[in-house]
Amino acid sequence: MKKDPNHPGFIPKMYCSLFGHNYQVTKKVTYHVKEYTCSHCKKQLTTSGNGDLIELTPKFREINAILERIHEKRLSRSRQKTITSSIY
Ligand SMILES: [Zn+2]
16 A cells, blocks of 8 residues: 555544544543543544543533543542541
């Protein structure tokens, strides 16, 4: 097969349409919400509120950023609690 340097995205996209996307977790937002990227065509997905996989639009990216902040705040609070309880 001859490679065309002007169309680097052609082969991966064709691969995905033939074999399906190969999504990998690129970011853990919360315990339940993750972001996925296809290793071939770089299409991104995220987990919706229903637990379904949906396309990662700028709007959902924004929602995930907020979720991530809340999640981290909760984590650091629970970590502090553990430290305190181990002292007493
Ligand atoms: Zn793909």
